[in-house]
Amino acid sequence: MIGTATVITAALAATAASARWNWWRPRVRGLPVLMYHKIGDYPPGSKLKKLWVTAGDFRRQMEWLKKNGFTTLTFTQLKNAEEGTSLMPAKPALVTFDDGYADNHELAFPVLAELGMKGNIFLVWDTVGRHNAWHDPASEPWLRMLTWRQIDEMRVSGVIEFGSHTVTHPNLARLSLEDAGWELRESKKRLEDKLGLPMVGFAYPYGAGAYDPAVRALAREAGYRYDFSIRQGISPLPWDPASGPLKRLLIRGDDFMLDFRLNMTRGRARL
Ligand SMILES: [Zn+2]
Numbered sequence: 305m306i307g308t309a310t311v312i313t314a315a316l317a318a319t320a321a322s323a324r325w326n327w328w329r330p331r332v333r334g335l336p337v338l339m340y341h342k343i344g345d346y347p348p349g350s351k352l353k354k355l356w357v358t359a360g361d362f363r364r365q366m367e368w369l370k371k372n373g374f375t376t377l378t379f380t381q382l383k384n385a386e387e388g389t390s391l392m393p394a395k396p397a398l399v400t401f402d403d404g405y406a407d408n409h410e411l412a413f414p415v416l417a418e419l420g421m422k423g424n425i426f427l428v429w430d431t432v433g434r435h436n437a438w439h440d441p442a443s444e445p446w447l448r449m450l451t452w453r454q455i456d457e458m459r460v461s462g463v464i465e466f467g468s469h470t471v472t473h474p475n476l477a478r479l480s481l482e483d484a485g486w487e488l489r490e491s492k493k494r495l496e497d498k499l500g501l502p503m504v505g506f507a508y509p510y511g512a513g514a515y516d517p518a519v520r521a522l523a524r525e526a527g528y529r530y531d532f533s534i535r536q537g538i539s540p541l542p543w544d545p546a547s548g549p550l551k552r553l554l555i556r557g558d559d560f561m562l563d564f565r566l567n568m569t570r571g572r573a574r575l
Contacts, residue, residue, distance in 0.1 A: 488523050
């Protein structure tokens with residue numbers, strides 16, 4: 305016989321879990337877009353630990369997507385499927401990485417290649433082959449960024465597509481519209497000339513300007529098919545650009561697999 309104390313304990317545990325995790329929310333259909341930054345172990349003294357996902361966690365998350373029937377796409381594959389020149393998979397998803405850290409090549413690319421999956425990396429033109437100079441090293445040491453050689457290796461493999469994350473990683477909402485427009489157009493043009501590929505996707509640095517109508521209008525005018533915010537959630541598919549930028553799912557270093565599952569199915573893991 306189950307004791308009253310056990311029942312109360314279980315009820316309290318369920319209440320606590322409900323207050324923290326969103327398992328009780330209805331399932332959300334649409335396009336889950338995973339947002340990663342740095343893959344690997346965070347450096348000593350990092351104040352940005354949550355933006356680091358270990359290589360082991362990343363692999364487990366990719367294996368979960370595969371096991372659960374998700375098809376990861378490049379931006380161009382998504383565009384082709386939306387335009388009807390290829391079939392839309394039953395459960396599409398995008399794996400995206402912001403900034404273009406060298407660890408994406410060293411730790412994420414081999415996992416995606418091995419599992420037959422696709423990823424998309426948003427590059428900052430000025431910092432390719434250098435370090436994340438926009439970043440204040442007081443919160444974390446500067447990191448190595450992808451080199452053109454690494455980018456080319458990933459491009460040729462077909463596993464990774466690239467998008468723009470501006471020329472200098474500014475806060476677009478704080479720039480003049482003239483300067484913001486330059487960042488949006490110039491990064492697209494330079495990356496397209498260098499890589500010989502269209503820049504289909506754009507991610508707003510810090511998410512800034514994504515919901516500012518004037519800034520967003522500039523991003524649309526620059527000719528990106530998909531613009532990505534950092535707002536948490538799953539956007540409906542087919543996606544109407546007039547409804548706002550695509551939402552994403554921030555994958556945090558301290559997430560459990562439960563968080564990952566809830567992000568993918570509910571659009572949100574914790575309250
Ligand atoms: Zn960024």
